[in-house]
Amino acid sequence: MTLTPTLPGLDPTPVVEPRPGSRAARMLMPRSVDVVADLAADYGVCTRPVSLRRTDLDSGQTEVIDMPCGATQEAKCPACATRARRLRQQQIREGWHRDDEPDPGPLPATDAQRGLIVARAHLEFARDEAARASQWDQVTDLDDAIGELEAQITIEGMRGRPAPPHVAEDQEDGDGKRRVRSTKRRQDAPDLPRLPVENRTIGRTFEGRAGMVFRPSMFLTLTLGSYGRVHSDGTPVDPDSYNYRRAAWDAVHFPRLLDRFWQNLRRAVGWNVQYAGAVEPQRRLAPHAHFAMRGTIPRALVRQVAAATYHQVWWPPVNELVYEPGRAPQWEADAGGYTDPDSGELLSSWDDALDLLDADPDAEPVHVVRFGAQVDAKGVLAGTKDADRCVGYITKYLTKQAADCHEVTTARQRAHLERLWQELRHTPCSERCANWLLYGIQPKKARPGLKPGNCKNKIHKRETLGIGGRRVLISRQWSGKTLADHRADRREWVKALLGVTTDAGTAPARSDTVRHAWELARPTDPDVPPLGHRVLRAISERIQWRAQLAAAIRAADPPHVSATGGTACEARQ
Numbered sequence: 001m002t003l004t005p006t007l008p009g010l011d012p013t014p015v016v017e018p019r020p021g022s023r024a025a026r027m028l029m030p031r032s033v034d035v036v037a038d039l040a041a042d043y044g045v046c047t048r049p050v051s052l053r054r055t056d057l058d059s060g061q062t063e064v065i066d067m068p069c070g071a072t073q074e075a076k077c078p079a080c081a082t083r084a085r086r087l088r089q090q091q092i093r094e095g096w097h098r099d100d101e102p103d104p105g106p107l108p109a110t111d112a113q114r115g116l117i118v119a120r121a122h123l124e125f126a127r128d129e130a131a132r133a134s135q136w137d138q139v140t141d142l143d144d145a146i147g148e149l150e151a152q153i154t155i156e157g158m159r160g161r162p163a164p165p166h167v168a169e170d171q172e173d174g175d176g177k178r179r180v181r182s183t184k185r186r187q188d189a190p191d192l193p194r195l196p197v198e199n200r201t202i203g204r205t206f207e208g209r210a211g212m213v214f215r216p217s218m219f220l221t222l223t224l225g226s227y228g229r230v231h232s233d234g235t236p237v238d239p240d241s242y243n244y245r246r247a248a249w250d251a252v253h254f255p256r257l258l259d260r261f262w263q264n265l266r267r268a269v270g271w272n273v274q275y276a277g278a279v280e281p282q283r284r285l286a287p288h289a290h291f292a293m294r295g296t297i298p299r300a301l302v303r304q305v306a307a308a309t310y311h312q313v314w315w316p317p318v319n320e321l322v323y324e325p326g327r328a329p330q331w332e333a334d335a336g337g338y339t340d341p342d343s344g345e346l347l348s349s350w351d352d353a354l355d356l357l358d359a360d361p362d363a364e365p366v367h368v369v370r371f372g373a374q375v376d377a378k379g380v381l382a383g384t385k386d387a388d389r390c391v392g393y394i395t396k397y398l399t400k401q402a403a404d405c406h407e408v409t410t411a412r413q414r415a416h417l418e419r420l421w422q423e424l425r426h427t428p429c430s431e432r433c434a435n436w437l438l439y440g441i442q443p444k445k446a447r448p449g450l451k452p453g454n455c456k457n458k459i460h461k462r463e464t465l466g467i468g469g470r471r472v473l474i475s476r477q478w479s480g481k482t483l484a485d486h487r488a489d490r491r492e493w494v495k496a497l498l499g500v501t502t503d504a505g506t507a508p509a510r511s512d513t514v515r516h517a518w519e520l521a522r523p524t525d526p527d528v529p530p531l532g533h534r535v536l537r538a539i540s541e542r543i544q545w546r547a548q549l550a551a552a553i554r555a556a557d558p559p560h561v562s563a564t565g566g567t568a569c570e571a572r573q
Contacts, residue, residue: 036539049066052066055519061556103480120162192305194268201274203215230284234283248466265297269297273475285416292394316354322439426453
């Protein structure tokens, strides 16, 4: 029996330990399955693997191999989410402080490749002659030959097509016409400098003491404006005056505002600025973005560009609801669209609503989203603690859903989240959103089954807080590699450190030494062990791998540098 302290002057309250063997004592014991899950997370073992059956086509021998599920959210699989987060950290590190261009440009074409393009030109000439002579059977044959030749061009190692196809593909509308916005509604920022953008991504250098040369980069944070005063926990001081409508619309169109910012910044500085960052919610649940930016730009110019950047949403007006979600318009097959629930009159189509908007000389955008006044930009040097800290800060919440980034514990926080979600639930997210029916307009390409308030877009889900697009934003020439390339770099580093080779790696070029057939294995198949057995086996395997890798790192002379740019412990995952 133990004693717990109480108020001064009073006797301590005795705490009675549960009787050994009682139900209360048993409930205090840790569960073995929880310990397995914790160990799996510690050693990077996927707890929901996908089982594949591999068959050797020469011997006929089969084996079941577990592949990681690849989840990026720790609520689904902590091990895979952690691995994905570290891979993003590797990608950010490799591209942030580069001193060479990641994309040097394509190699010159070989004689064989040039010959294929010449042959393609002759076929194009022959097709044009046949079309002029109305020899349509020859045109068909030449189209087939062009298709075969373009496939050969791809096999030979060239990207893209030498010319567009003769048959229009993937037209947006049936007539192939594209709506053009009036030039009076351009989204330019006229008060910004505009320079021709050079084809370079490397920032300038600075010379310090004793001739040392520095090439700093920047860490940038962009936020949205205020919707009303908030408490320290992010909840509004006055919920009735808090602008939830603007908060919802800003969240939906925040990705387009970021795209516009980088376009304006590149035009203002005159070179192809590269960035890597992530979008996450603030404590008040509004999205903001952290970016690692290669090179440095004067802070005053960054703030000027942010202040001048905006995104206009030219959609039909949404001043007030025409219908309530409970009595929304219904689809009428005879009328060919959605009709008024009372009069049966067909609702205005999306194109008709936009035509009215274009015809109105005094029309204004339904929404304009801008950044807030707070723009945080600071310089960061490669190899410093600040650089590692910023990379960790960017990727801090990548393994969580947006609504889980900040813990919601009080009734006031839950009410704030509920009010924002209700606004997001009925806010139009795109031209095809079912919520347009609430405003008396049929969505673009309307179809039966649309229900306002139940649009399938991620923006409307409670756990996304309106952040429905990509959470990770990486520019094209950041590191010059895809995630698959970075993943391969990690594998090659570990294989080189351990001296591991495979039959595929040592096989001669263009040989067919390894021949396997793969198929999906079901959990109920007799050759698939129970999940618990497979996870325990994988934990043991991971422990042995870590021991081997640690021994190889200690034995390395000179010490090997991780391909991730981080610690060796991170590479073991």
